[in-house]
Amino acid sequence: EDQVTQSPEALRLQEGESSSLNCSYTVSGLRGLFWYRQDPGKGPEFLFTLYSAGEEKEKERLKATLTKKESFLHITAPKPEDSATYLCAVGGYNKLIFGAGTRLAVHP
Amino acid sequence: DGGITQSPKYLFRKEGQNVTLSCEQNLNHDAMYWYRQDPGQGLRLIYYSQIVNDFQKGDIAEGYSVSREKKESFPLTVTSAQKNPTAFYLCASSPHGLAEANTGELFFGEGSRLTVL
Numbered sequence: 096e097d098q099v100t101q102s103p104e105a106l107r108l109q110e111g112e113s114s115s116l117n118c119s120y121t122v123s124g125l126r127g128l129f130w131y132r133q134d135p136g137k138g139p140e141f142l143f144t145l146y147s148a149g150e151e152k153e154k155e156r157l158k159a160t161l162t163k164k165e166s167f168l169h170i171t172a173p174k175p176e177d178s179a180t181y182l183c184a185v186g187g188y189n190k191l192i193f194g195a196g197t198r199l200a201v202h203p
Numbered sequence: 204d205g206g207i208t209q210s211p212k213y214l215f216r217k218e219g220q221n222v223t224l225s226c227e228q229n230l231n232h233d234a235m236y237w238y239r240q241d242p243g244q245g246l247r248l249i250y251y252s253q254i255v256n257d258f259q260k261g262d263i264a265e266g267y268s269v270s271r272e273k274k275e276s277f278p279l280t281v282t283s284a285q286k287n288p289t290a291f292y293l294c295a296s297s298p299h300g301l302a303e304a305n306t307g308e309l310f311f312g313e314g315s316r317l318t319v320l
Contacts, residue, residue, distance in 0.1 A: 099245065129307035138207075138293050138311030139246075182246070186307045193238075193245035 097122045099185050101194035108201050111172045116197045118183030119165040126186040128166050130159050133180045133196065142181075173201045205230045209294050209312035216281070216288065216319050224279045224315045226294035234300040235277040236309065239263060240291040249292075252277055253300035281317060289319045 099120045108114055120128065127146050131139035143152040145161040152159045156177060158169045168181055180196040207228045216222045228235065234253050238246040248261030252271040266285025271277055281288045295309040 104243075127307050136314070136316075138209075138295075138314050139309075141308055141310070144308060184246075184307050191248070191307050191309075193247075195243055195245050 097185075097187060097190070097192050099183060099192050099194040101181075101183050101197050103197060104195070105198040106200070108170075108173055108199070110174055110201055110203050113169070113171045113173070115170070116168040116181055116199070117165060118168070118194055120183075120185045120192075121164075122185045122187045122192065124187050126188060128161055129184045129186065129191075130166070130168055131182040131184065133182055135180075139182055170199070173199075175201050175203055177201050207294055207296055207310055207312035209292075209315050212313065212315060214315060214317045216317060218319065219283045221280055221282050222317065224281070224292055224294075224317070226277045226279065226312060227275055228277075228294075228296045228310075229275060230296055230298075230310060231274070232296035232298050232310070233274070234297045235271070236295040236297075237261075237267070237269065237277070237279045238293040238295065240293055240314075246293065249279065251300070288317055291316050 102117045127144050130142040133139040143159040148163045150161050156171050160167050178201045180198045182196045183194040185192050210225045236251040237249040240246050247263050249267050250269040252258035255274050258269050258271050268280045292315045294312045297309050
């Protein structure tokens with residue numbers, strides 16, 4: 096069965112404390128893994144696409160990596176403005192499966 | 204600016220009422236989608252449309268209906284048959300449909316929160 100699991104459900108960090116969010120998946124015929132950021136009461140905003148194991152993408156303090164079974168979103172020296180829910184989605188043929196997200200709170 | 208506009212942002216429904224959520228895009232995208240978001244769950248697909256006058260049911264289409272009469276517009280009606288409609292509804296679009304590559308690069312609206320009284 097196709098499935099996307101994100102962990103942890105919630106994460107609290109101090110400003111500057113680096114950490115990683117996990118997205119593990121099972122899907123037949125992977126056609127991309129996608130990360131989104133969602134602020135409270137808003138729609139998700141697209142961040143990254145990863146297609147193959149070993150691929151990495153970076154944007155400011157965020158770096159996404161991909162293996163054959165999971166993806167990590169690394170957050171380096173986070174700031175309070177990085178607080179949001181981060182969603183992971185996996186594309187298969189004619190389908191897109193979202194995880195439940197990780198709620199990140201960064202405190203000064 | 205190009206983007207997706209959803210309205211209303213907040214909506215209240217009484218038991219037995221149908222309500223319609225609006226979604227308009229000016230990105231010239233072919234594909235449009237409606238998702239439902241509930242706490243602790245991933246986004247679930249209600250309906251999607253890849254071209255005008257054509258749409259397909261998603262995973263949770265029961266109790267919902269849509270139309271796609273114009274490329275720019277994809278309204279969602281939550282009917283009285285939907286037993287648990289209280290949720291956050293998200294409209295999205297993409298240049299290509301689910302069968303294409305880059306399928307996960309969606310542009311989302313700001314969402315509509317529906318509450319049943």
